[in-house]
Amino acid sequence: MGAGMAADLAYVESATRRIAEVAKSSKIVVEKSTVPCRTAQSMRTILEANSTPEVSFQILSNPEFLAEGTAITDLLSPDRVLIGALQTEEGIAAQNALVEVYTHWVPRERCITTNLWSSELSKLAANAMLAQRISSVNALSAICEATGADVDEVARACGRDTRLGSKFLKASVGFGGSCFQKDILNLVYLSEQLNLPEVAAYWKQVVIMNEYQKKRFVRKIISTLFNTITNKKIAVLGFAFKKDTGDTRESAAITLIKDFIQEHARVAIYDPKVEHEQIYMDLSEPGVVDTRKEVEKHIQICGSAYEAAEGADAVVIVTEWDEFKDENLDYEKIYQGMHKPAFLFDGRLMVNAAKLREIGFKVNVIGKNELAGTA
Ligand SMILES: NC(=O)c1ccc[n+]([C@@H]2O[C@H](COP(=O)([O-])OP(=O)(O)OC[C@H]3O[C@@H](n4cnc5c(N)ncnc54)[C@H](O)[C@@H]3O)[C@@H](O)[C@H]2O)c1
Numbered sequence: 365m366g367a368g369m370a371a372d373l374a375y376v377e378s379a380t381r382r383i384a385e386v387a388k389s390s391k392i393v394v395e396k397s398t399v400p401c402r403t404a405q406s407m408r409t410i411l412e413a414n415s416t417p418e419v420s421f422q423i424l425s426n427p428e429f430l431a432e433g434t435a436i437t438d439l440l441s442p443d444r445v446l447i448g449a450l451q452t453e454e455g456i457a458a459q460n461a462l463v464e465v466y467t468h469w470v471p472r473e474r475c476i477t478t479n480l481w482s483s484e485l486s487k488l489a490a491n492a493m494l495a496q497r498i499s500s501v502n503a504l505s506a507i508c509e510a511t512g513a514d515v516d517e518v519a520r521a522c523g524r525d526t527r528l529g530s531k532f533l534k535a536s537v538g539f540g541g542s543c544f545q546k547d548i549l550n551l552v553y554l555s556e557q558l559n560l561p562e563v564a565a566y567w568k569q570v571v572i573m574n575e576y577q578k579k580r581f582v583r584k585i586i587s588t589l590f591n592t593i594t595n596k597k598i599a600v601l602g603f604a605f606k607k608d609t610g611d612t613r614e615s616a617a618i619t620l621i622k623d624f625i626q627e628h629a630r631v632a633i634y635d636p637k638v639e640h641e642q643i644y645m646d647l648s649e650p651g652v653v654d655t656r657k658e659v660e661k662h663i664q665i666c667g668s669a670y671e672a673a674e675g676a677d678a679v680v681i682v683t684e685w686d687e688f689k690d691e692n693l694d695y696e697k698i699y700q701g702m703h704k705p706a707f708l709f710d711g712r713l714m715v716n717a718a719k720l721r722e723i724g725f726k727v728n729v730i731g732k733n734e735l736a737g738t739a
């Protein structure tokens with residue numbers, strides 16, 4: 365039940381049983397992983413069934429909020445540390461003990477204490493709200509492309525309202541990463557289990573919009589390349605789900621490249637960090653292209669953006685690596701090596717389109733229309 369949506373808690377359960385088995389004295393058990401709301405209840409039932417007058421257990425929820433690429437800064441200087449506990453005398457004592465640990469490097473006012481269920485739900489809620497902002501701005505990016513509004517300008521104008529705030533409003537080819545989709549689907553499943561179908565549908569739309577954004581980008585590329593990419597060479601810059609990490613879990617690049625392969629394009633990939641083996645693994649598709657040899661027929665993994673773009677019909681920026689910015693990459697050189705017309709699709713709003721158009725590129729940026737500013 366819940367396949368593809370619910371969290372698999374088998375290992376949480378077995379770890380809890382193991383703690384119950386081996387504990388010789390009272391313990392505070394801290395949930396760090398992201399779990400469905402009320403997971404601590406099952407843990408408590410297991411632990412309490414094994415407690416004795418000498419050995420008792422307290423469970424705390426202390427969700428991890430670090431983001432990849434900034435993990436150390438996030439650990440050393442978190443916006444907040446959240447610690448949830450049962451609001452019993454023993455629960456609050458355990459909560460205070462963990463607060464004490466954090467106050468060695470985190471100011472006390474940044475440690476938020478709540479009840480256990482608020483803490484578990486807040487982790488899912490924070491990720492759902494962050495992803496929702498991206499889906500909101502991505503939904504607006506489609507309107508921008510159709511009207512001549514510029515999604516960066518819209519995000520800046522909205523973000524200056526202190527009630528909205530400016531962060532996490534960067535339109536993109538879609539959010540990726542191991543957390544957002546999984547955690548939202550977890551929330552959707554929880555809502556369904558709680559017989560709240562409208563709530564479930566509301567959060568599910570964030571994921572649906574994310575999928576739509578990726579498909580929309582692919583469709584735009586195909587239609588711009590005269591409705592076919594068969595045998596055309598597409599250079600994909602970036603494979604990781606975001607910059608400064610080699611992680612590819614749920615990366616938009618995977619969906620995009622699989623679609624390019626499906627449309628019989630030749631795909632050249634460059635990412636500064638991702639391991640080549642990882643790329644082959646991610647692009648294997650059981651029953652379609654299921655061996656590395658099969659994948660190799662469709663893709664070429666390159667050592668630089670220049671190599672990937674050599675002889676390409678289109679360059680597609682998928683990950684926001686700094687080295688793809690126009691002040692860091694020699695786009696003149698890239699242009700020289702490409703088939704003409706040379707198309708560039710910016711899925712991360714990184715390049716100065718006007719500058720690249722001057723070089724000769726046909727530029728397409730998510731959430732921007734070439735005719736912007738004209739009548
Ligand atoms: N990645 C992030 O940025 C991040 C941030 C905040 C919270 N989280 C949460 O932290 C948890 C872990 O995420 P992650 O990205 O580190 O996952 P991960 O897959 O990178 O790491 C999980 C680790 O657990 C090990 N493992 C898996 N099954 C095991 C088992 N049965 N016995 C022993 N070890 C086992 C794996 O080998 C791996 O080292 C998740 O709940 C996630 O939602 C992750």
Ligand SMILES: O=c1ccn([C@@H]2O[C@H](COP(=O)(O)OP(=O)(O)O[C@H]3O[C@H](CO)[C@@H](O)[C@H](O)[C@H]3O)[C@@H](O)[C@H]2O)c(=O)[nH]1
Nearest residue numbers: 428429430431432498532533534536539540541543605606
């Ligand atoms: O304005 C933005 C911000 C991010 N992204 C994309 O969103 C995804 C996720 O980015 P980010 O949240 O920075 O990375 P994660 O490492 O997935 O971190 C998220 O997921 C973690 C795991 O739960 C949480 O701990 C973090 O707080 C939460 O930010 C990436 O593909 C980004 O490129 C955008 O498209 N536009």
